[in-house]
Amino acid sequence: MITNTFIDNAKVMAKGQITIPKDIREILGVSSGDRVTFVVENGSVRLINSAVYAMQMLQSQMEGEASNSGLTSDDAIANLVKEVRTESEG
Numbered sequence: 666m667i668t669n670t671f672i673d674n675a676k677v678m679a680k681g682q683i684t685i686p687k688d689i690r691e692i693l694g695v696s697s698g699d700r701v702t703f704v705v706e707n708g709s710v711r712l713i714n715s716a717v718y719a720m721q722m723l724q725s726q727m728e729g730e731a732s733n734s735g736l737t738s739d740d741a742i743a744n745l746v747k748e749v750r751t752e753s754e755g
Contacts, residue, residue, distance in 0.1 A: 685712070693717075 671692060685695070693714045695701060700715035714723075721750040736742050 671689070673698055675685045675686060685693075685701070689712075690696065691722050693701070693712065694717070695714050702713045702715045702718040704711040704713060704718075731737070731742075736745060
């Protein structure tokens with residue numbers, strides 16, 4: 666069985682700081698100066714690249730909006746794009 670599980674650990678320092686292990690930083694795609702998000706659920710913590718988390722939240726919030734707006738076909742989307750382009754040219 667193949668899983669996406671990777672386990673590593675870090676020591677908590679005096680001020681509650683930890684160093685994220687290099688292999689974990691690479692998996693998350695974060696480097697010096699980037700932000701991370703901690704998600705606590707049922708006693709477990711997930712550490713997520715904040716930019717990725719923001720995109721996931723936006724996608725979640727936008728889910729179903731196309732059909733709510735009547736954009737249920739390629740033609741409907743193409744017509745909306747034409748409308749927007751025409752408005753921006755005028």
